[in-house]
Amino acid sequence: MRLAFEQVSYSYAGAASRKKKAGKKEKRQADWGNAPGEVWALRNVSLTVEPGEFLGVAGHTGSGKSTLIQHMNGLVHPTEGRVTADGADLVDKDVAVSVRQRVGLVFQYPENQLFANTVYDDVAYGPRNMKLPEDEVDRRVREALLLVGLDADEIGERSPFDLSGGQQRRVAFAGVLAMEPEVLVLDEPVAGLDPLSRADFLALIASFHASGMTVVMVSHSMEDLAALADRILVLSEGRVFALGTPAEVFADAAALKAVGLAAPAPQTFASALREAGFPLPRALYDEATLAADIAAALGCGDGAASAPDGGGGRG
Amino acid sequence: MAVGDRAIIGQYWPEDSLVHAMDPRAKFLLSLVLMAAVFCAATPVALAVAALFIVGFYGAARIPLLQAVGALGPLIILVLVTALLNVLFVQGGQVYFEWGIICISEKGIQSAVFIGCRLFLLLLGMSLLTLTTTTLDITAAFERLLAPTARLGVPAHELGMILGIALRFLPQFMTELGVIYRAQVSRGARFDANPFKGGMRMLTALMVPLFASAFRHAETLSAAMEARCYHGGDGRTRLDPLRLTWRDGAGTAAVLVMLATVIAANFIPV
Numbered sequence: 001m002r003l004a005f006e007q008v009s010y011s012y013a014g015a016a017s018r019k020k021k022a023g024k025k026e027k028r029q030a031d032w033g034n035a036p037g038e039v040w041a042l043r044n045v046s047l048t049v050e051p052g053e054f055l056g057v058a059g060h061t062g063s064g065k066s067t068l069i070q071h072m073n074g075l076v077h078p079t080e081g082r083v084t085a086d087g088a089d090l091v092d093k094d095v096a097v098s099v100r101q102r103v104g105l106v107f108q109y110p111e112n113q114l115f116a117n118t119v120y121d122d123v124a125y126g127p128r129n130m131k132l133p134e135d136e137v138d139r140r141v142r143e144a145l146l147l148v149g150l151d152a153d154e155i156g157e158r159s160p161f162d163l164s165g166g167q168q169r170r171v172a173f174a175g176v177l178a179m180e181p182e183v184l185v186l187d188e189p190v191a192g193l194d195p196l197s198r199a200d201f202l203a204l205i206a207s208f209h210a211s212g213m214t215v216v217m218v219s220h221s222m223e224d225l226a227a228l229a230d231r232i233l234v235l236s237e238g239r240v241f242a243l244g245t246p247a248e249v250f251a252d253a254a255a256l257k258a259v260g261l262a263a264p265a266p267q268t269f270a271s272a273l274r275e276a277g278f279p280l281p282r283a284l285y286d287e288a289t290l291a292a293d294i295a296a297a298l299g300c301g302d303g304a305a306s307a308p309d310g311g312g313g314r315g
Numbered sequence: 316m317a318v319g320d321r322a323i324i325g326q327y328w329p330e331d332s333l334v335h336a337m338d339p340r341a342k343f344l345l346s347l348v349l350m351a352a353v354f355c356a357a358t359p360v361a362l363a364v365a366a367l368f369i370v371g372f373y374g375a376a377r378i379p380l381l382q383a384v385g386a387l388g389p390l391i392i393l394v395l396v397t398a399l400l401n402v403l404f405v406q407g408g409q410v411y412f413e414w415g416i417i418c419i420s421e422k423g424i425q426s427a428v429f430i431g432c433r434l435f436l437l438l439l440g441m442s443l444l445t446l447t448t449t450t451l452d453i454t455a456a457f458e459r460l461l462a463p464t465a466r467l468g469v470p471a472h473e474l475g476m477i478l479g480i481a482l483r484f485l486p487q488f489m490t491e492l493g494v495i496y497r498a499q500v501s502r503g504a505r506f507d508a509n510p511f512k513g514g515m516r517m518l519t520a521l522m523v524p525l526f527a528s529a530f531r532h533a534e535t536l537s538a539a540m541e542a543r544c545y546h547g548g549d550g551r552t553r554l555d556p557l558r559l560t561w562r563d564g565a566g567t568a569a570v571l572v573m574l575a576t577v578i579a580a581n582f583i584p585v
């Protein structure tokens with residue numbers, strides 16, 4: 001499914017009074033600039049989520065990331081502009097309801113939304129809402145739990161409130177996966193997890209993407225986004241600040257810094273080394289590739305006799 | 316969208332006014348007198364007099380009336396429902412419309428308008444207190460006013476603390492309810508569909524996470540309070556002790572004049 005944002009603007013204040021002002025859309029356009037009280041959570045955002053891609057969303061706190069992703073399954077509707085799924089406008093209630101079965105949205109701290117008596121029932125909530133036959137529900141619950149590394153027979157009858165925080169998050173995750181969405185939208189999925197669970201979860205998300213799912217992931221960690229995303233969207237104060245491959249987005253570390261973000265550490269270090277005269281050919285570096293290229297550069301002794309000092313001083 | 320985005324009734328409206336600067340204890344008691352005055356109004360004239368005074372008080376508090384009415388929000392529905400019930404149940408005078416057991420008469424309309432206005436004024440009067448007083452001050456006033464009953468064994472400080480915490484967490488819970496609502500809608504819950512079919516399941520999908528979060532908050536809050544050596548009300552002092560000033564005298568005078576005028580206005584023949 002292709003999700004397209006066309007000049008989307010969203011204002012929390014506008015949403016409340018949108019019904020009243022429905023007829024005055026043109027006038028609202030002029031509000032920007034001459035109405036200082038009006039705060040736009042999103043402003044003129046245009047982008048397309050291509051089928052099968054991994055789109056990372058970054059931005060400082062309050063930049064509109066959560067607001068953006070709630071547009072993706074019609075939970076909130078643009079104050080201006082429109083969001084379409086394969087060409088159908090999500091403002092239409094029926095479209096939104098059917099899109100919700102194909103776009104799985106995992107909120108931040110999803111474990112806070114668990115409610116059922118048993119893990120099994122909680123995971124089955126989505127499929128049952130889709131009015132699937134009970135044997136299909138059963139298949140999906142088992143598969144979803146298996147995907148997140150839990151066993152339905154072992155844990156299915158326990159209360160979700162008796163599980164550890166990490167397990168609870170897995171269950172909540174499974175609850176969305178059981179709907180077998182084509183597009184998985186995640187709002188800071190690894191916030192508040194220990195390093196090991198973090199790595200587990202990120203590997204899990206990468207495997208969903210590898211199996212063909214479209215993934216949209218909001219994250220504060222540029223390292224994670226650089227490692228996983230095909231494209232990265234950077235929001236700043238509700239506007240699209242940058243949209244491109246990790247290499248393109250992280251090329252200008254100074255500009256990123258200006259909107260409150262930092263390029264991944266290896267990338268920043270690589271740019272610093274490059275300035276000092278190191279020959280580093282790649283556009284995007286992680287720890288391993290950077291180490292390898294530095295070793296190669298030093299090993300060849302390639303025109304950088306004084307570089308190790310410069311590099312060491314900066315490190 | 317639907318849940319959690321609305322402003323809550325009686326949120327504090329920061330402003331620099333005479334009413335804001337009054338002692339919360341005085342405001343608390345005076346708002347009771349003000350409500351009594353509205354109840355005393357038995358004729359439309361007296362009600363109009365009460366309305367004039369309330370508008371005047373809002374002027375003194377420098378709060379735009381429209382904002383105050385807007386903040387009442389869902390409570391307006393309460394007013395309308397009450398008025399509607401009056402139309403249906405009060406009979407007498409000329410009959411305008413009759414259909415089955417539904418009968419709309421002159422007296423019914425009159426009483427609906429009157430009761431509706433009175434209830435509306437009551438709500439406006441009450442929100443004047445919450446609009447001009449921070450929750451912290453309201454709790455402090457509540458606690459201090461209850462203090463004399465402590466000798467009878469009423470846990471005045473605890474009640475005040477409970478009230479304060481409850482008020483503090485209301486907006487928080489509204490926000491969380493909004494998030495939970497959206498999360499369940501994302502999983503295909505349709506709260507706008509038939510509310511009688513599967514209504515219980517929808518309710519649990521919202522209420523269980525909300526209660527779970529309430530308990531979580533309660534636990535962390537009590538731990539945080541204990542970590543800061545909270546040990547109940549004994550020997551606690553206030554950073555800003557409550558003090559009565561000339562403003563409270565003026566306010567008392569104004570509200571008493573209102574009470575007297577409204578009672579007197581009852582005797583003006585219509």
Ligand SMILES: Nc1ncnc2c1ncn2[C@@H]1O[C@H](COP(=O)(O)OP(=O)(O)OP(=O)(O)O)[C@@H](O)[C@H]1O
Pocket residue numbers: 012013040041059060061062063064065066067068320
């Ligand atoms: N319910 C709300 N009512 C009013 N304004 C809101 C509401 N939720 C968010 N906002 C505002 O909208 C803007 C965007 O918020 P949003 O939650 O989308 O940011 P975010 O990028 O997800 O931030 P974070 O990284 O902290 O999660 C912020 O300025 C915020 O203050």
Ligand SMILES: [Mg+2]
Pocket residue numbers: 065066067108187
């Ligand atoms: Mg967010």
